[in-house]
Amino acid sequence: MSRLSTITLGLCLALAIPGQGATYYVNVNKGGPSSDGLSPERAYATIQEAAKKVAPGDTILVAEGVYYGPIELKIAGTAEKPITIRAQNRARNAVIITNADRGIREGKTKWTLVDESLGLYKAFLERPTCRVLYSGTDLQPYANLEGLKTFTTVNGYPGPQHGYYYDAGAQLLYVRLNASGKYGSANPADHIMSAGSASGNGSAANLYNGPTFFNLGLMGTGPLHVIVDGFTFETPGYAGVFVNGDEVTVRHSWFVGCRGGVSGRKESPEATETSNHVTVEFCDYHQFPAFDDAVELIKAHGKMTEKLQFPAYWWSRKGNGATNLKTYETGICNLVGSNWIVRNNRIHDAFEGLSTWTVRWSKNMDIYANRFERLVDNAVEAEDHAANMRVHDNLILNVTEPFSWQPLGGTPWPGPVYIYRNMVRSDFAYNRLMVENANWTPGWFKAGASRENWESKWNSHMKDAPRDVVRSPGDGVVVFNNTIFFPGGNFLTYVQPPDRKLDNFWFYNNISVAQGFSRQGDFDATTIHFSHNLWAFLPASDDRGAVFAGEGGAVIAESAEALSKKMEGDAFMRGRLWADHAGTGVSQAKAVDAKAESINWVGANSGAGDWKEPVVGPQP
Known part of the structure; x- marks a missing residue:
């Protein structure tokens, strides 16, 4: 340190x-x-x-x-x-x-083996639960007992290889622990089992109710x-x-x-x-292990051949696992x-x-x-109506789509939002896992307003509102001086119709290492403002790297493999990798603090200096 x-x-x-x-x-x-x-x-x-x-x-x-x-x-x-x-x-x-049930947590409530071949156990639990842990390892909720027996989610998709189901009528908690041994024994009696009470009102069960x-x-x-x-x-x-x-x-x-x-x-x-x-x-x-469970699902099932209502089947913990109470x-x-x-x-x-x-x-x-x-x-979602949000100086590692501006509540649109001096890295192997096995090319920035903003029942105030342009208020969405290493993914995931434009979005002084601009290639990006960005790696046939670079920017043509080698370990935080471009940034009136107003470099590093990793987590 x-x-x-x-x-x-x-x-x-x-x-x-x-x-x-x-x-x-x-x-x-x-x-x-x-x-x-x-x-x-x-x-x-x-x-x-x-x-x-x-x-x-x-x-x-x-x-x-x-x-x-x-x-x-x-x-x-x-x-x-x-x-x-x-x-x-x-x-x-x-x-x-x-808030765990005391009898289960202290081992006073006994577990009964239901099916040895499945490793299925049950125990009495008086009230419903929405979280169950075994020695700190989180169990996927399943909607019914058959789903738990087959590790199948409520919409018929594959789920993680451990989970629980609560039978409210019989007041019984059923569990299957991971049989591989990587989280310990598959017998719940060998663990501290924590089953918290279900609570919360609202569509996401996140509203206080007692x-x-x-x-x-x-x-x-x-x-x-x-x-x-x-x-x-x-x-x-x-x-x-x-x-x-x-x-x-x-x-x-x-x-x-x-x-x-x-x-x-x-x-x-x-x-x-x-x-x-x-x-x-x-x-x-x-x-934990929500991320590992998702990766294992993708590796096991790849691009599922059947047509799926919700293609991101590995999002089993989002709610399609067992209702929104457990999302x-x-x-x-x-x-x-x-x-x-x-x-x-x-x-x-x-x-x-x-x-x-x-x-x-x-x-x-x-x-x-x-x-x-x-x-x-996502790491940070600037939604639905967030105002004057600042996201800066964070370290973001292996997050599928780090930043999101995807409101679902209509106006007022989120903004202003300032995203700056963040250091973002996604391993090439993780990006490619998504692309090659999950039929999904992630973007490090997700943006757009879908039709739900006008058509959902909770957005009656939007019935007659125009749909052609979505404009973030105030200074808008201002993304500057970030270093983004995203070699197997794209810059942008565009989540609105191609004829709907984003306005008052600004990208400047960023370093973006990505394989492409966006997988949605037919939208008009001319209302998004780009300047003095450094773009590295894109296929020779794609000219949109120059769009992202913008006025005063630059495009560096290097392969993903070469860039990955160059940026192994913590090298992506080292300023000297981009020293030749240290003075090519531009100051902007939209900056949000005194330090930002004087920026004249690209990326999160201060000129050619190294970026300082933040001290995080509980300290002794």
Whole structure:
């Protein structure tokens, strides 16, 4: 780690030290009802007991152990004296807050072998579930028992080789664990089995509907000034942390079996109705092994010969696996309001990083210094009505289509959206796997407004709206100074009719390594603005690399194999690879910070210097 990174990290950790105030101790293994919580020896048994005593500036220090939720708290500090709820040990699974069924998790509820040839087991479970883990490994939900027996999704497509089904009538949970041994034994009795309760309203079941929605709920209203630090959140109905008010920071935490990490209270265009000024930092969010399951499906089934209603059959966790209540099209946040900051997180092995359900009515959202890795769909979706979003200085690795602007809610269209100084890499082998085996050529930028924006029942306000041009508001969509290594894919996935134009989209000072401009070759790109971009690798017959390069740009003709060799390992972050073009960028009035306004280079690197990888995830 560089000296600058060490200093930055030290400052961030220093902020976690609470102000002068009392410390109340909690220990689920030693606490008792006669305790006062003022020392480890006299610790409370529950976080709720300690919360009854805290005042602004106080800290609740939670010892290692498993704390069963949901935990509802009504506490509030002040800007000068926040209340801190801190785990004594930030390591994963050291201090766990879980909504998992206690009998199953602690092994008191016994598993019965139903079919030895299938490795099919069952156990009693009183209430429905939407997430099941075995020793931290996520199980694919199946819609019925026959689907689980055959690993077939609700629409008849192949599914991953492990999963569960819940029979609500019989109150039985059926599971099949992966038989290969790579995730351990195929017998659930040999694992910690975590089955969280089903929760959530709305079409994506992401709207708050009661305490089972979360592990930890901060239920106060108005400014809360609460810091949550260092916990492992496990199998809630939806979110690890639910924020009903404003001014909350969640840091150094792990989200395991969580549909969402941190959720606001509701989605609304009105800031008075949303949760605002929330920071999510140095956290780890995953749905492991969602990415590996998708890759294995593609390798096993390739280009399916039968005609499919939904060609992306490997998206089994999007909802076609077992209904929207169990959809994985979520992300580290949910129901974002105004002025959320998402920084220095590791978001990996999931379906999405930040989905449309995350950011739909977000305002002034700042997403930076994160590591997005091994995601089945997108890293960031700027949809449906996100306003003034900034996505910058992130490291994005092996994400199928990193950026998406694909609204489904009609006007107001998302914007302005600023995407800059990101470093993006997709391995050539992963890009080619999609192209050769899944009949899909991904693009690193997906954009367009489909007919649902005018024809869906929830878009009645669009009935008579024009369809010929879709214009992002304000400065528009401004994509600049990114380095994109996407050698087996395209620049653009165009998800609207070719005669519908995108307007107020700007691409400048980017480096794009891609095999082609777009697989949709018959649309008019003249209303999209390109300048001073560097384009590397494209077939000799394709002249659209020059379109992307734009005025003042350049095209470098190198093979994908040569570029892959040149950019092995972390070489794609090294400025010297593009040193000859370091001064060929252009400053733009649409830049969003002082540093951006003075840019005169191409790509994410500062001139010929190396790009600094962000520090991410929970820190000791």
